[in-house]
Amino acid sequence: xxxxxxxxxxxxxxxxxxxxxxxxxxxxxxxxxxxxxxxxxxxxxxxxxxxxxxxxxxxxxxxxxxxxxxxxxxxxxxxxxxxxxxxxxxxxxxxxxxxxxxxxxxxxxxx
Amino acid sequence: xxxxxxxxxxxxxxxxxxxxxxxxxxxxxxxxxxxxxxxxxxxxxxxxxxxxxxxxxxxxxxxxxxxxxxxxxxxxxxxxxxxxxxxxxxxxxxxxxxxxxxxxxxxxxxxxx
Numbered sequence: 001x002x003x004x005x006x007x008x009x010x011x012x013x014x015x016x017x018x019x020x021x022x023x024x025x026x027x028x029x030x031x032x033x034x035x036x037x038x039x040x041x042x043x044x045x046x047x048x049x050x051x052x053x054x055x056x057x058x059x060x061x062x063x064x065x066x067x068x069x070x071x072x073x074x075x076x077x078x079x080x081x082x083x084x085x086x087x088x089x090x091x092x093x094x095x096x097x098x099x100x101x102x103x104x105x106x107x108x109x110x111x
Numbered sequence: 112x113x114x115x116x117x118x119x120x121x122x123x124x125x126x127x128x129x130x131x132x133x134x135x136x137x138x139x140x141x142x143x144x145x146x147x148x149x150x151x152x153x154x155x156x157x158x159x160x161x162x163x164x165x166x167x168x169x170x171x172x173x174x175x176x177x178x179x180x181x182x183x184x185x186x187x188x189x190x191x192x193x194x195x196x197x198x199x200x201x202x203x204x205x206x207x208x209x210x211x212x213x214x215x216x217x218x219x220x221x222x223x224x
Contacts, residue, residue, distance in 0.1 A: 004153075034212055043115070043201050043215035044154070087154070097142070097161065097208040098169060101153040 003027050004090050006102035013109050016077050021105045023088030024070040031091040033071050034099070035064050038085045047086075078109045112137050115216035117202050123222045124192045132187040132219050134202030142208045143185035144169075145177060147198040148218075154201065160185055161208040192223045 007022045023033070032051050036044035048057040050066040057064045061082065063074040073086055088102040115136045124130055136143065144159040146169075156169030160179040174196060176188045185204075189196060199220050203213040 036215075041218075043203075043217050046212045046214060049212050089154075098156050098159070099144075099154075099213065101155070103151055103153045 003092075004088060004100050004102040006086075006088050006105050008105060009103070010106040011108070013075075013078055013107070015079055015109055015111045018074070018076045018078070020075070021073040021086055021107070022070060023073070023090075023102055025090045025092075025100075026069075027090075027092050027094060027100075029093035031093055033066055034089045034091070035071070035073055036087040036089065038087055038104070044087055075107070078107075080109045080111050083107055083109045114138065115202055115204055115214055117200075117216040117219050119219060120217065121220050123224065124189075125224055126193060128192050129188065129190050130192065131189075132200055132202075132221075133184070134186065134216060135184045136202075136204040136214075136216075137183065138204060138206075138214065139182070140204035140206050140214075141182070142205045143179065144203040144205075144213060145175075145185070145187045146201045146203065147171065148201060149198050157187065157200075159208075189221075192221075194223045197221060197223045 004025050035047040038044045048064040053068045061076050065072050085104045085106050087104045089099040118133045141162045145157040146154040148154050158177040160166045163182045178186045199218050201218045202216045205211045205213040
């Protein structure tokens with residue numbers, strides 16, 4: 001069973017159409033949850049770290065939230081330059097300092 | 112600051128050949144990591160080094176070896192390449208091996224024929 005699941009796999013939005021990406025995890029004992037952005041042909045770029053339920057972080061049009069079993073990445077009024085793959089990764093106490101990544105959500109924003 | 116750098120960017124190998132992927136970071140980070148990324152599977156940890164002088168296996172270590180040459184450099188070696196090792200390889204570093212964020216290099220695209 002996958003430990004970190006991201007949904008949807010792909011999302012197409014019109015410019016300005018707000019939406020949310022989901023990251024859920026099945027193993028208990030969260031040390032930290034990380035969001036990354038990855039552009040084609042490049043390495044993942046760090047966006048946010050969340051450590052406890054109720055925590056929120058914001059950066060420009062992006063806002064990440066965390067509950068006990070999932071995290072959301074909210075995208076407000078997206079622009080075409082927000083198009084990328086968004087990766088979620090979780091650090092579990094059970095696995096020491098080994099990050100477990102989800103498969104990602106491919107976001108396309110059309111103008 | 113260059114952050115995390117990787118060489119080469121692209122490589123094609125024949126089955127059975129060997130090669131070393133190089134990684135260096137200039138952020139004075141203690142911990143370094145090697146991942147592979149395959150379509151639909153997400154990033155998977157191959158090996159990591161929590162601090163200079165230590166290395167440990169990740170999720171998919173078979174067929175690979177690593178060397179933490181010094182605090183800045185962490186190399187990944189394929190002794191006898193196999194087609195199943197065709198992938199994109201990323202090196203990353205973090206301040207320490209607690210829950211600090213990891214910073215990634217640009218990747219090496221490896222094809223084994």
